[in-house]
Amino acid sequence: MVYVGIDLHRKRSQVCAIDEDGAQLLSRSVDNDPEALLSLLANLGERPRVALEAAYGWEWLADLLDENGIELHLSHPLRTKAIASARVKTDAVDARTLAHLLRTDLLPEAWVAPQPVRDLRELLRLRIALTQARTALKNRVHALLARHGVRHGHSDLFGKAGRAFLWQLPLREAPRRRLQALLRLIDGFNSEIAALAEEIDSRAVDDPRVELLTTLPGIGRYSALLILAELGEVSRFPSARKLCSYAGLTPRVRASAGKVRMGQISKQGSPYLRWALVEAAHHAARGEGPLRKRYDQIARRRGRNVAKVAIARQLLTLCYYGLRDGEIRCLARASSTEDMAACS
Numbered sequence: 001m002v003y004v005g006i007d008l009h010r011k012r013s014q015v016c017a018i019d020e021d022g023a024q025l026l027s028r029s030v031d032n033d034p035e036a037l038l039s040l041l042a043n044l045g046e047r048p049r050v051a052l053e054a055a056y057g058w059e060w061l062a063d064l065l066d067e068n069g070i071e072l073h074l075s076h077p078l079r080t081k082a083i084a085s086a087r088v089k090t091d092a093v094d095a096r097t098l099a100h101l102l103r104t105d106l107l108p109e110a111w112v113a114p115q116p117v118r119d120l121r122e123l124l125r126l127r128i129a130l131t132q133a134r135t136a137l138k139n140r141v142h143a144l145l146a147r148h149g150v151r152h153g154h155s156d157l158f159g160k161a162g163r164a165f166l167w168q169l170p171l172r173e174a175p176r177r178r179l180q181a182l183l184r185l186i187d188g189f190n191s192e193i194a195a196l197a198e199e200i201d202s203r204a205v206d207d208p209r210v211e212l213l214t215t216l217p218g219i220g221r222y223s224a225l226l227i228l229a230e231l232g233e234v235s236r237f238p239s240a241r242k243l244c245s246y247a248g249l250t251p252r253v254r255a256s257a258g259k260v261r262m263g264q265i266s267k268q269g270s271p272y273l274r275w276a277l278v279e280a281a282h283h284a285a286r287g288e289g290p291l292r293k294r295y296d297q298i299a300r301r302r303g304r305n306v307a308k309v310a311i312a313r314q315l316l317t318l319c320y321y322g323l324r325d326g327e328i329r330c331l332a333r334a335s336s337t338e339d340m341a342a343c344s
Contacts, residue, residue, distance in 0.1 A: 005098030016095035079108035218284030281311035
């Protein structure tokens with residue numbers, strides 16, 4: 001068996017191959033050209049096992065290896081301690097370390113999401129990015145008005161009445177041109193976001209899991225689809241606690257000399273997943289039912305931020321059991337905060 005470690009970069013990558021005894025067969029820098037990489041791997045004589053760190057732009061190489069039937073093992077970058085803490089760190093050393101970790105079965109592997117899941121993630125994350133960019137432009141409009149002492153009483157400055165107010169402002173020529181440029185950019189973002197929303201809605205309607213998750217308080221179609229895209233296959237998590245840990249919603253634990261200290265949440269894993277759950281928790285806390293009661297109970301003791309994170313974790317736990325069992329049963333029979341806690 002041949003084990004290959006690839007230290008991937010934007011233009012060139014370092015490839016190292018070793019045999020079953022750990023003897024180095026080759027160590028070479030190669031252009032990120034599909035034909036060049038496949039030719040190099042083919043010259044090893046047998047189909048190798050490849051270790052690749054989940055660094056920037058790894059997806060194209062993963063697809064290439066999968067299309068050619070080459071076994072891929074994706075290394076989790078934060079957990080590959082042998083690389084992160086190495087005293088001598090070069091591309092050749094990193095590639096050889098990946099190969100040796102794979103050979104000794106010590107490689108901390110990450111899940112390789114299938115291409116449809118990655119496509120859905122990209123679609124949903126693009127909507128988030130465009131929405132954030134649009135918000136930044138709107139903030140620039142508010143700042144421009146503040147610099148010129150303009151006050152308004154519109155709840156939605158960018159709605160129909162607010163737009164009419166902006167176009168009629170008696171501004172000097174230079175600030176007026178800047179305001180008009182910002183409004184045109186906002187209109188462009190509105191158009192693109194609306195097109196993405198239409199595509200997302202069409203996908204949500206065709207997915208029965210979305211209908212299942214939207215029965216939970218605070219979770220709408222978009223957040224349900226985002227949760228599904230970031231989780232992938234729920235069956236890869238052995239328990240709800242493991243899923244919450246994957247989402248970074250579990251506290252850091254430090255234990256020494258019999259003393260256990262619980263810190264803040266780890267915030268590891270997908271920030272998009274945490275964002276979706278915290279937003280859902282925010283809406284659930286404003287409604288009625290056991291989630292609202294549990295939020296109020298925790299908020300009185302620990303504060304609103306801690307309570308919101310706790311509800312986000314509770315929602316993710318309910319999502320796990322709902323997706324695993326095909327129905328949301330726990331929330332339906334929960335009549336108190338104690339029953340909700342038992343669902344965890």
